[in-house]
Amino acid sequence: MDGKFIKFGKNLVTTDEFVAEGHSFCVGCGEALALRLACKALGKDVIIANATGCIEICTSPLPVTSWRVPWIHTLFENTGAEISGIEAGLKILMKKGKMPERDIKCVAVAGDGGTSDIGMQALSGAFERKHDFLYLCFDNEAYMNTGIQRSSATPYGASTTTAPAGKLSIGQTTWKKNMAEIAVAHDIPYVATACPSYPFDLINKVKKGGEVKGPAYVHIFSPCPTGWRYPTDLAIEIGRLAVETGIFPLYEVENGRYKLNIDRPKLRPVEEYLKPQGRFRHLLDGEIAKIQEHVNEEYAKLKAKVACFAA
Amino acid sequence: MTEKRLKTGPDFIWRDMEVGNIVTEAGSAALRRTGDWRSQRPIIDKERCNKCGLCWLYCPDVAIKLLEDGYYETDLFYCKGCGICAKVCTREAITMIEEEEE
Ligand SMILES: Cc1ncc(C[n+]2csc(CCOP(=O)(O)OP(=O)(O)O)c2C)c(N)n1
Ligand code: SF4
Ligand code: SF4
Ligand SMILES: [Mg+2]
Numbered sequence: 001m002d003g004k005f006i007k008f009g010k011n012l013v014t015t016d017e018f019v020a021e022g023h024s025f026c027v028g029c030g031e032a033l034a035l036r037l038a039c040k041a042l043g044k045d046v047i048i049a050n051a052t053g054c055i056e057i058c059t060s061p062l063p064v065t066s067w068r069v070p071w072i073h074t075l076f077e078n079t080g081a082e083i084s085g086i087e088a089g090l091k092i093l094m095k096k097g098k099m100p101e102r103d104i105k106c107v108a109v110a111g112d113g114g115t116s117d118i119g120m121q122a123l124s125g126a127f128e129r130k131h132d133f134l135y136l137c138f139d140n141e142a143y144m145n146t147g148i149q150r151s152s153a154t155p156y157g158a159s160t161t162t163a164p165a166g167k168l169s170i171g172q173t174t175w176k177k178n179m180a181e182i183a184v185a186h187d188i189p190y191v192a193t194a195c196p197s198y199p200f201d202l203i204n205k206v207k208k209g210g211e212v213k214g215p216a217y218v219h220i221f222s223p224c225p226t227g228w229r230y231p232t233d234l235a236i237e238i239g240r241l242a243v244e245t246g247i248f249p250l251y252e253v254e255n256g257r258y259k260l261n262i263d264r265p266k267l268r269p270v271e272e273y274l275k276p277q278g279r280f281r282h283l284l285d286g287e288i289a290k291i292q293e294h295v296n297e298e299y300a301k302l303k304a305k306v307a308c309f310a311a
Numbered sequence: 312m313t314e315k316r317l318k319t320g321p322d323f324i325w326r327d328m329e330v331g332n333i334v335t336e337a338g339s340a341a342l343r344r345t346g347d348w349r350s351q352r353p354i355i356d357k358e359r360c361n362k363c364g365l366c367w368l369y370c371p372d373v374a375i376k377l378l379e380d381g382y383y384e385t386d387l388f389y390c391k392g393c394g395i396c397a398k399v400c401t402r403e404a405i406t407m408i409e410e411e412e413e
Contacts, residue, residue: 006364006377013368021373021389022343028393032371059340062332063323066340199368225393233394233407236369 001044001068011200014040020066025058028232030223030239031138032058034196035109038136038220041206044069046105047086051079051119053111054145054224055138076114080122083108084131105134105210112139112153116179127186127215134209134216137179140224148227152177155247156294157287158279160227165282175294183217184253190216191253196223197239201250201261208252221248229278241273246299257309260302270295345372349392351407353385359404366396366405 005012018039025032031054048071050056056073059066074082087106093099108126110119115137123135142160143149150160154172159165163172183191190212194202202220209216223238225231230238242248246267251260270292274280283291329335355366360382367375367383374390375383385396397405 006367008364008368015377017373019373020338020341021386022340022345023372024343024345025371027348027391028395029371033369033395036371036373060334061340061343063328063334064336064339064342065334066338068338196369231394232392233398235371235393235395236399 008200011203013199013203014043016040016044018042018044018068019059020068022064023058023066024061025054026224026226026232028225028235029054029058030196030221030225030235031055031140031144033235034138034194034202034220034222035059037196037199037202038206038218039069041203042069042105042107042134042210045103046070046107046210047090048072049074049079049083049086049106049108051076051108051110051114052145053114053138053143054140055109055111057145074108076110076118078122079108079110079114079119080124080126080135082122083133083135084122084126084129087131087133106132107210108133108135110135110137111144112137112141112179113143113149113151115139116153116177116182117151120182124186127183127188127217130188130214132214134206134212134218135183136206136209137217137219138222139179139219140222140227141176142224142227144224144227153179157274157283157291158228159282160279170283170287171279180217180219180251180253183219184256186215187256188215188217189213189255191219192217193219193221193248193250193252195221195239195243195248195250197236197243198250198262205252227279229281230276234276238273238276241268241276244268245270245273246295247273249299249302251302251306258302258305259309260306263303267295267299345389345391346374346387349387349390350410351392351394352387352390352410353392353394353396353405353407355383355385356404356406357382359402361402361404363401365399365401369395369399371395 001016004015150163159171165171192205223235
Protein backbone atom coordinates (compact mmCIF):
# COMPACT_ATOMS: atom_id res chain seq x y z
CA MET A 1 0.00 0.00 0.00
CA ASP A 2 1.62 3.21 -1.17
CA GLY A 3 -1.19 5.71 -0.74
CA LYS A 4 -1.00 6.87 -4.38
CA PHE A 5 -4.02 8.07 -6.35
CA ILE A 6 -5.12 7.87 -9.95
CA LYS A 7 -6.93 10.92 -11.27
CA PHE A 8 -10.15 10.62 -13.27
CA GLY A 9 -11.24 14.19 -14.04
CA LYS A 10 -12.05 15.62 -10.64
CA ASN A 11 -12.12 12.20 -8.97
CA LEU A 12 -9.13 10.68 -7.22
CA VAL A 13 -9.09 6.93 -6.65
CA THR A 14 -6.50 5.33 -4.35
CA THR A 15 -4.24 2.64 -5.78
CA ASP A 16 -4.36 0.85 -2.41
CA GLU A 17 -6.21 -2.45 -2.61
CA PHE A 18 -7.76 -3.53 0.67
CA VAL A 19 -9.06 -6.79 -0.79
CA ALA A 20 -6.09 -8.61 -2.29
CA GLU A 21 -5.95 -10.10 -5.77
CA GLY A 22 -6.11 -13.90 -5.93
CA HIS A 23 -9.69 -13.98 -4.67
CA SER A 24 -12.07 -16.57 -6.06
CA PHE A 25 -15.04 -14.54 -7.28
CA CYS A 26 -16.29 -15.85 -10.64
CA VAL A 27 -14.89 -14.49 -13.89
CA GLY A 28 -16.38 -11.01 -14.49
CA CYS A 29 -18.13 -10.75 -11.10
CA GLY A 30 -19.81 -7.38 -10.51
CA GLU A 31 -19.93 -7.98 -6.78
CA ALA A 32 -16.11 -8.32 -6.67
CA LEU A 33 -15.76 -4.96 -8.42
CA ALA A 34 -18.32 -3.33 -6.12
CA LEU A 35 -16.45 -4.62 -3.07
CA ARG A 36 -13.09 -3.47 -4.43
CA LEU A 37 -14.41 0.07 -4.96
CA ALA A 38 -16.30 0.19 -1.64
CA CYS A 39 -13.16 -0.80 0.28
CA LYS A 40 -11.16 1.88 -1.52
CA ALA A 41 -13.76 4.38 -0.28
CA LEU A 42 -13.51 3.14 3.31
CA GLY A 43 -9.72 3.08 3.65
CA LYS A 44 -7.74 1.20 6.27
CA ASP A 45 -9.34 2.36 9.52
CA VAL A 46 -12.28 -0.04 9.47
CA ILE A 47 -13.55 -3.19 11.09
CA ILE A 48 -15.66 -5.28 8.74
CA ALA A 49 -18.25 -7.82 9.85
CA ASN A 50 -19.11 -9.98 6.85
CA ALA A 51 -22.05 -12.37 6.62
CA THR A 52 -21.70 -15.64 4.75
CA GLY A 53 -22.13 -15.35 1.00
CA CYS A 54 -20.02 -14.95 -2.14
CA ILE A 55 -17.97 -12.12 -0.61
CA GLU A 56 -17.10 -14.07 2.50
CA ILE A 57 -16.40 -17.33 0.69
CA CYS A 58 -14.39 -15.82 -2.16
CA THR A 59 -12.17 -13.70 0.10
CA SER A 60 -11.36 -16.19 2.86
CA PRO A 61 -10.26 -19.54 1.41
CA LEU A 62 -8.26 -21.10 4.26
CA PRO A 63 -5.29 -20.99 4.71
CA VAL A 64 -5.21 -17.54 3.10
CA THR A 65 -7.25 -14.36 3.19
CA SER A 66 -7.79 -11.48 0.80
CA TRP A 67 -8.39 -9.02 3.59
CA ARG A 68 -5.88 -6.32 4.44
CA VAL A 69 -8.20 -4.70 6.98
CA PRO A 70 -9.67 -6.21 10.18
CA TRP A 71 -12.44 -8.55 9.17
CA ILE A 72 -14.68 -11.03 10.92
CA HIS A 73 -17.05 -13.61 9.48
CA THR A 74 -20.57 -13.50 10.90
CA LEU A 75 -23.57 -15.73 10.54
CA PHE A 76 -26.44 -14.57 8.35
CA GLU A 77 -28.74 -13.73 11.18
CA ASN A 78 -26.43 -11.74 13.44
CA THR A 79 -24.44 -9.35 11.25
CA GLY A 80 -26.39 -6.35 12.58
CA ALA A 81 -25.93 -7.53 16.16
CA GLU A 82 -22.24 -8.21 15.69
CA ILE A 83 -21.46 -4.81 14.21
CA SER A 84 -23.49 -3.21 17.05
CA GLY A 85 -21.31 -5.04 19.57
CA ILE A 86 -18.10 -4.02 17.82
CA GLU A 87 -19.17 -0.39 17.77
CA ALA A 88 -20.28 -0.40 21.41
CA GLY A 89 -17.10 -2.24 22.44
CA LEU A 90 -14.79 0.26 20.72
CA LYS A 91 -16.70 3.14 22.29
CA ILE A 92 -16.35 1.80 25.80
CA LEU A 93 -12.67 0.84 25.37
CA MET A 94 -11.89 4.36 24.22
CA LYS A 95 -13.96 5.89 27.03
CA LYS A 96 -12.09 3.86 29.62
CA GLY A 97 -8.76 4.84 28.09
CA LYS A 98 -7.95 1.23 27.18
CA MET A 99 -7.23 2.24 23.61
CA PRO A 100 -6.41 5.59 22.01
CA GLU A 101 -9.32 7.68 20.73
CA ARG A 102 -9.52 7.42 16.97
CA ASP A 103 -12.02 7.16 14.20
CA ILE A 104 -12.58 3.52 13.29
CA LYS A 105 -15.45 2.83 10.93
CA CYS A 106 -17.65 -0.13 11.80
CA VAL A 107 -18.92 -1.66 8.57
CA ALA A 108 -21.26 -4.60 8.01
CA VAL A 109 -21.12 -6.38 4.65
CA ALA A 110 -23.77 -8.87 3.50
CA GLY A 111 -25.57 -10.18 0.43
CA ASP A 112 -29.23 -9.63 -0.41
CA GLY A 113 -30.21 -12.95 1.17
CA GLY A 114 -28.22 -12.08 4.28
CA THR A 115 -29.89 -8.68 4.41
CA SER A 116 -33.45 -8.64 3.12
CA ASP A 117 -34.28 -12.14 4.36
CA ILE A 118 -32.20 -13.60 7.15
CA GLY A 119 -30.34 -10.66 8.69
CA MET A 120 -33.25 -8.23 8.70
CA GLN A 121 -34.19 -8.49 12.37
CA ALA A 122 -30.69 -7.85 13.74
CA LEU A 123 -30.20 -5.05 11.22
CA SER A 124 -33.48 -3.39 12.15
CA GLY A 125 -32.43 -3.51 15.81
CA ALA A 126 -29.04 -1.96 15.04
CA PHE A 127 -30.72 0.86 13.06
CA GLU A 128 -33.23 1.47 15.83
CA ARG A 129 -30.59 1.64 18.57
CA LYS A 130 -28.76 4.21 16.44
CA HIS A 131 -25.35 2.55 16.48
CA ASP A 132 -22.69 4.41 14.54
CA PHE A 133 -22.13 2.00 11.67
CA LEU A 134 -22.42 1.55 7.92
CA TYR A 135 -24.25 -1.41 6.41
CA LEU A 136 -23.41 -2.41 2.85
CA CYS A 137 -25.79 -4.78 1.11
CA PHE A 138 -24.29 -6.32 -2.04
CA ASP A 139 -27.38 -7.25 -3.99
CA ASN A 140 -26.91 -9.89 -6.68
CA GLU A 141 -30.60 -10.72 -6.42
CA ALA A 142 -30.41 -14.31 -5.13
CA TYR A 143 -28.53 -16.67 -2.83
CA MET A 144 -25.73 -16.98 -5.34
CA ASN A 145 -23.01 -18.61 -3.32
CA THR A 146 -25.06 -21.75 -2.77
CA GLY A 147 -26.29 -21.96 -6.35
CA ILE A 148 -28.81 -19.28 -7.36
CA GLN A 149 -31.68 -19.82 -4.93
CA ARG A 150 -34.38 -17.13 -4.90
CA SER A 151 -34.41 -14.46 -2.20
CA SER A 152 -36.91 -11.70 -1.48
CA ALA A 153 -34.61 -9.44 -3.53
CA THR A 154 -34.93 -11.61 -6.66
CA PRO A 155 -36.84 -9.62 -9.28
CA TYR A 156 -40.20 -10.63 -10.71
CA GLY A 157 -39.84 -13.02 -13.65
CA ALA A 158 -36.27 -14.15 -12.93
CA SER A 159 -35.58 -17.87 -13.13
CA THR A 160 -33.65 -19.33 -10.19
CA THR A 161 -32.93 -22.89 -9.12
CA THR A 162 -35.62 -22.82 -6.44
CA ALA A 163 -38.14 -20.88 -8.53
CA PRO A 164 -37.32 -22.10 -12.04
CA ALA A 165 -39.17 -20.92 -15.10
CA GLY A 166 -41.10 -23.62 -16.93
CA LYS A 167 -44.48 -24.52 -18.37
CA LEU A 168 -46.29 -23.66 -15.16
CA SER A 169 -44.23 -20.80 -13.82
CA ILE A 170 -42.46 -17.64 -14.96
CA GLY A 171 -39.91 -18.10 -12.17
CA GLN A 172 -40.07 -15.49 -9.40
CA THR A 173 -43.71 -14.48 -8.95
CA THR A 174 -43.21 -11.67 -6.43
CA TRP A 175 -41.81 -8.15 -6.85
CA LYS A 176 -38.38 -7.38 -5.46
CA LYS A 177 -38.41 -6.33 -1.82
CA ASN A 178 -37.35 -2.70 -1.56
CA MET A 179 -34.65 -2.89 1.09
CA ALA A 180 -33.47 0.71 0.72
CA GLU A 181 -36.98 1.95 1.53
CA ILE A 182 -37.09 -0.34 4.56
CA ALA A 183 -33.87 1.30 5.75
CA VAL A 184 -35.39 4.75 5.12
CA ALA A 185 -38.39 3.77 7.25
CA HIS A 186 -36.03 3.44 10.23
CA ASP A 187 -35.43 7.17 10.07
CA ILE A 188 -31.63 6.84 9.89
CA PRO A 189 -29.41 9.71 8.72
CA TYR A 190 -28.17 8.20 5.45
CA VAL A 191 -29.50 5.72 2.89
CA ALA A 192 -28.27 5.38 -0.68
CA THR A 193 -28.34 3.06 -3.67
CA ALA A 194 -25.22 2.48 -5.77
CA CYS A 195 -23.86 0.40 -8.62
CA PRO A 196 -20.25 -0.33 -9.68
CA SER A 197 -21.05 0.81 -13.24
CA TYR A 198 -20.97 4.30 -11.66
CA PRO A 199 -17.74 3.93 -9.67
CA PHE A 200 -17.30 7.53 -8.49
CA ASP A 201 -20.91 7.74 -7.33
CA LEU A 202 -20.44 4.43 -5.46
CA ILE A 203 -17.19 5.58 -3.85
CA ASN A 204 -18.76 8.91 -2.77
CA LYS A 205 -21.75 7.20 -1.23
CA VAL A 206 -19.75 4.62 0.69
CA LYS A 207 -17.46 7.39 1.92
CA LYS A 208 -20.43 9.48 3.02
CA GLY A 209 -22.08 6.50 4.69
CA GLY A 210 -18.87 5.82 6.61
CA GLU A 211 -18.53 9.42 7.77
CA VAL A 212 -22.12 9.99 8.88
CA LYS A 213 -22.66 9.79 12.64
CA GLY A 214 -25.22 7.10 13.33
CA PRO A 215 -26.52 4.28 11.13
CA ALA A 216 -26.06 4.43 7.36
CA TYR A 217 -27.17 1.97 4.69
CA VAL A 218 -25.92 1.63 1.11
CA HIS A 219 -27.64 -0.85 -1.19
CA ILE A 220 -25.25 -1.88 -3.98
CA PHE A 221 -26.56 -3.45 -7.17
CA SER A 222 -24.05 -6.19 -8.01
CA PRO A 223 -24.40 -7.84 -11.44
CA CYS A 224 -23.64 -11.57 -11.34
CA PRO A 225 -22.79 -13.26 -14.66
CA THR A 226 -23.14 -16.73 -13.16
CA GLY A 227 -26.58 -16.29 -11.64
CA TRP A 228 -28.05 -13.89 -14.18
CA ARG A 229 -26.62 -15.79 -17.09
CA TYR A 230 -25.02 -13.12 -19.24
CA PRO A 231 -21.53 -13.08 -20.87
CA THR A 232 -18.64 -12.37 -18.48
CA ASP A 233 -17.71 -9.05 -20.09
CA LEU A 234 -21.11 -7.39 -19.60
CA ALA A 235 -21.24 -6.45 -15.89
CA ILE A 236 -20.77 -2.74 -16.49
CA GLU A 237 -23.35 -2.55 -19.31
CA ILE A 238 -25.91 -4.53 -17.32
CA GLY A 239 -25.49 -2.16 -14.36
CA ARG A 240 -25.85 0.89 -16.59
CA LEU A 241 -28.97 -0.57 -18.21
CA ALA A 242 -30.51 -1.28 -14.79
CA VAL A 243 -30.08 2.39 -13.91
CA GLU A 244 -31.06 3.82 -17.30
CA THR A 245 -34.25 1.73 -17.51
CA GLY A 246 -35.27 2.84 -14.01
CA ILE A 247 -35.12 -0.73 -12.72
CA PHE A 248 -32.46 0.27 -10.20
CA PRO A 249 -32.49 4.05 -9.73
CA LEU A 250 -29.49 5.69 -8.06
CA TYR A 251 -30.63 7.92 -5.21
CA GLU A 252 -29.72 9.14 -1.75
CA VAL A 253 -31.85 9.89 1.27
CA GLU A 254 -30.08 12.25 3.65
CA ASN A 255 -31.98 12.90 6.87
CA GLY A 256 -35.17 11.88 5.12
CA ARG A 257 -34.61 14.09 2.06
CA TYR A 258 -34.59 12.29 -1.27
CA LYS A 259 -32.24 13.11 -4.13
CA LEU A 260 -31.93 11.31 -7.48
CA ASN A 261 -28.29 11.12 -8.56
CA ILE A 262 -28.96 10.09 -12.13
CA ASP A 263 -32.17 11.18 -13.74
CA ARG A 264 -32.62 10.61 -17.43
CA PRO A 265 -35.34 12.67 -19.06
CA LYS A 266 -36.61 9.46 -20.63
CA LEU A 267 -36.11 5.97 -19.27
CA ARG A 268 -34.95 3.24 -21.64
CA PRO A 269 -37.40 0.35 -22.16
CA VAL A 270 -36.93 -2.45 -19.59
CA GLU A 271 -36.63 -4.92 -22.43
CA GLU A 272 -33.10 -3.65 -23.16
CA TYR A 273 -32.09 -4.68 -19.64
CA LEU A 274 -33.95 -8.01 -19.60
CA LYS A 275 -32.92 -9.29 -23.05
CA PRO A 276 -29.19 -9.95 -22.50
CA GLN A 277 -29.83 -12.02 -19.38
CA GLY A 278 -30.56 -15.75 -19.47
CA ARG A 279 -32.58 -15.59 -16.25
CA PHE A 280 -35.26 -13.55 -18.11
CA ARG A 281 -35.00 -15.33 -21.47
CA HIS A 282 -38.38 -17.08 -21.11
CA LEU A 283 -40.38 -13.89 -20.54
CA LEU A 284 -43.07 -13.18 -23.12
CA ASP A 285 -44.19 -9.73 -24.23
CA GLY A 286 -47.10 -9.66 -21.78
CA GLU A 287 -44.79 -10.22 -18.82
CA ILE A 288 -42.30 -7.68 -20.08
CA ALA A 289 -45.13 -5.14 -20.38
CA LYS A 290 -46.15 -5.93 -16.81
CA ILE A 291 -42.59 -5.31 -15.60
CA GLN A 292 -42.48 -2.06 -17.57
CA GLU A 293 -45.69 -0.89 -15.94
CA HIS A 294 -44.36 -1.72 -12.48
CA VAL A 295 -41.08 0.10 -13.12
CA ASN A 296 -42.95 3.18 -14.38
CA GLU A 297 -45.08 3.22 -11.25
CA GLU A 298 -42.17 2.76 -8.85
CA TYR A 299 -40.09 5.36 -10.64
CA ALA A 300 -42.96 7.87 -10.52
CA LYS A 301 -43.31 7.26 -6.77
CA LEU A 302 -39.61 7.89 -6.29
CA LYS A 303 -39.77 11.07 -8.38
CA ALA A 304 -42.68 12.29 -6.27
CA LYS A 305 -40.60 11.81 -3.11
CA VAL A 306 -37.71 13.69 -4.70
CA ALA A 307 -40.07 16.47 -5.77
CA CYS A 308 -41.23 16.93 -2.15
CA PHE A 309 -37.76 18.16 -1.31
CA ALA A 310 -36.90 20.07 -4.49
CA ALA A 311 -36.07 23.78 -4.23
CA MET B 312 7.12 -16.37 3.35
CA THR B 313 7.81 -19.90 4.61
CA GLU B 314 7.38 -22.96 2.43
CA LYS B 315 4.43 -23.95 4.58
CA ARG B 316 2.53 -20.76 3.88
CA LEU B 317 2.87 -21.20 0.15
CA LYS B 318 0.89 -24.40 0.14
CA THR B 319 -2.64 -23.99 -1.09
CA GLY B 320 -5.18 -26.27 -2.74
CA PRO B 321 -4.59 -30.04 -2.75
CA ASP B 322 -1.04 -29.76 -1.32
CA PHE B 323 -2.44 -28.24 1.79
CA ILE B 324 -3.43 -30.65 4.55
CA TRP B 325 -4.82 -30.13 8.02
CA ARG B 326 -1.34 -30.41 9.55
CA ASP B 327 -0.36 -27.23 7.72
CA MET B 328 -3.09 -25.29 9.50
CA GLU B 329 -2.15 -22.88 12.28
CA VAL B 330 -3.61 -23.76 15.66
CA GLY B 331 -7.14 -22.37 15.86
CA ASN B 332 -7.30 -21.98 12.07
CA ILE B 333 -5.62 -18.62 12.42
CA VAL B 334 -4.63 -16.84 9.24
CA THR B 335 -1.44 -15.01 10.05
CA GLU B 336 -0.83 -12.79 7.06
CA ALA B 337 -3.11 -10.05 5.74
CA GLY B 338 -3.79 -10.24 2.01
CA SER B 339 -2.07 -13.61 1.65
CA ALA B 340 -4.61 -14.63 -1.02
CA ALA B 341 -2.32 -12.70 -3.37
CA LEU B 342 -0.26 -15.92 -3.43
CA ARG B 343 -3.01 -17.63 -5.36
CA ARG B 344 -2.76 -17.76 -9.11
CA THR B 345 -6.16 -17.15 -10.66
CA GLY B 346 -4.72 -16.59 -14.13
CA ASP B 347 -5.10 -20.29 -14.89
CA TRP B 348 -8.90 -19.86 -14.98
CA ARG B 349 -8.54 -17.83 -18.14
CA SER B 350 -9.80 -18.92 -21.55
CA GLN B 351 -9.05 -15.60 -23.24
CA ARG B 352 -6.49 -12.89 -22.56
CA PRO B 353 -6.53 -9.12 -22.96
CA ILE B 354 -3.89 -7.50 -25.18
CA ILE B 355 -3.35 -3.77 -24.68
CA ASP B 356 -2.31 -1.76 -27.73
CA LYS B 357 -0.12 1.07 -26.41
CA GLU B 358 -0.53 3.00 -29.65
CA ARG B 359 -4.23 3.42 -29.05
CA CYS B 360 -4.12 3.79 -25.26
CA ASN B 361 -4.57 7.33 -23.92
CA LYS B 362 -3.76 6.39 -20.30
CA CYS B 363 -7.31 7.06 -19.12
CA GLY B 364 -7.15 4.18 -16.61
CA LEU B 365 -10.72 2.91 -17.05
CA CYS B 366 -9.47 -0.68 -17.49
CA TRP B 367 -7.68 -0.39 -14.15
CA LEU B 368 -10.75 1.09 -12.48
CA TYR B 369 -13.22 -1.56 -13.64
CA CYS B 370 -11.19 -4.78 -13.37
CA PRO B 371 -12.84 -6.96 -10.68
CA ASP B 372 -9.61 -8.90 -10.21
CA VAL B 373 -7.06 -6.11 -9.69
CA ALA B 374 -5.28 -7.55 -12.71
CA ILE B 375 -4.37 -4.29 -14.41
CA LYS B 376 -1.31 -2.52 -13.08
CA LEU B 377 -0.19 1.07 -13.55
CA LEU B 378 3.30 1.35 -14.99
CA GLU B 379 5.86 4.08 -14.24
CA ASP B 380 5.28 5.68 -17.64
CA GLY B 381 1.52 6.04 -17.05
CA TYR B 382 0.50 3.16 -19.31
CA TYR B 383 -1.26 0.07 -18.01
CA GLU B 384 -0.29 -3.58 -18.16
CA THR B 385 -2.28 -6.76 -17.54
CA ASP B 386 -1.12 -9.02 -14.73
CA LEU B 387 -1.65 -12.50 -16.16
CA PHE B 388 -0.94 -14.15 -12.81
CA TYR B 389 -4.39 -12.92 -11.71
CA CYS B 390 -6.34 -12.00 -14.87
CA LYS B 391 -9.33 -14.35 -15.25
CA GLY B 392 -10.06 -13.16 -18.79
CA CYS B 393 -13.55 -11.74 -18.26
CA GLY B 394 -13.18 -9.09 -20.98
CA ILE B 395 -14.59 -6.21 -18.91
CA CYS B 396 -11.44 -4.12 -19.51
CA ALA B 397 -11.85 -4.50 -23.28
CA LYS B 398 -15.52 -3.50 -23.05
CA VAL B 399 -14.98 -0.34 -20.99
CA CYS B 400 -12.02 0.91 -23.03
CA THR B 401 -13.39 3.82 -25.08
CA ARG B 402 -10.44 3.72 -27.52
CA GLU B 403 -10.73 0.06 -28.42
CA ALA B 404 -7.14 -0.37 -27.27
CA ILE B 405 -7.81 -3.75 -25.65
CA THR B 406 -8.63 -6.90 -27.59
CA MET B 407 -9.37 -10.33 -26.18
CA ILE B 408 -7.62 -13.29 -27.80
CA GLU B 409 -8.24 -16.99 -27.21
CA GLU B 410 -5.85 -18.74 -24.85
CA GLU B 411 -4.21 -21.79 -26.34
CA GLU B 412 -3.44 -25.09 -24.64
CA GLU B 413 0.15 -25.17 -23.41
C1 LIG C 1 -28.35 -19.95 8.42
C2 LIG C 1 -27.67 -20.38 7.16
N1 LIG C 1 -28.42 -20.90 6.16
C3 LIG C 1 -27.84 -21.25 5.00
C4 LIG C 1 -26.48 -21.10 4.82
C5 LIG C 1 -25.84 -21.51 3.50
N2 LIG C 1 -25.45 -20.36 2.70
C6 LIG C 1 -24.17 -19.92 2.65
S1 LIG C 1 -23.90 -18.65 1.58
C7 LIG C 1 -25.54 -18.65 1.12
C8 LIG C 1 -26.04 -17.68 0.08
C9 LIG C 1 -25.98 -16.25 0.50
O1 LIG C 1 -26.74 -15.41 -0.32
P1 LIG C 1 -26.60 -13.86 -0.22
O2 LIG C 1 -26.69 -13.37 1.18
O3 LIG C 1 -27.55 -13.23 -1.18
O4 LIG C 1 -25.10 -13.59 -0.68
P2 LIG C 1 -24.45 -13.96 -2.13
O5 LIG C 1 -23.80 -15.29 -1.97
O6 LIG C 1 -25.54 -13.97 -3.13
O7 LIG C 1 -23.45 -12.87 -2.38
C10 LIG C 1 -26.26 -19.66 1.82
C11 LIG C 1 -27.67 -19.96 1.65
C12 LIG C 1 -25.73 -20.57 5.89
N3 LIG C 1 -24.41 -20.36 5.77
N4 LIG C 1 -26.35 -20.22 7.04
S1 SF4 D 1 -21.96 -16.33 -8.11
FE1 SF4 D 1 -22.20 -14.27 -8.90
S2 SF4 D 1 -21.82 -12.88 -7.19
FE2 SF4 D 1 -21.02 -14.91 -6.62
S3 SF4 D 1 -18.84 -14.84 -7.19
FE3 SF4 D 1 -19.96 -15.69 -8.94
S4 SF4 D 1 -20.45 -13.95 -10.26
FE4 SF4 D 1 -19.87 -13.14 -8.25
S1 SF4 E 1 -9.90 -9.56 -18.71
FE1 SF4 E 1 -11.05 -9.15 -16.77
S2 SF4 E 1 -9.67 -9.93 -15.17
FE2 SF4 E 1 -8.41 -9.72 -17.02
S3 SF4 E 1 -7.49 -7.67 -16.85
FE3 SF4 E 1 -9.39 -7.47 -18.07
S4 SF4 E 1 -10.97 -6.90 -16.57
FE4 SF4 E 1 -9.23 -7.75 -15.39
MG1 LIG F 1 -27.12 -12.64 -3.10
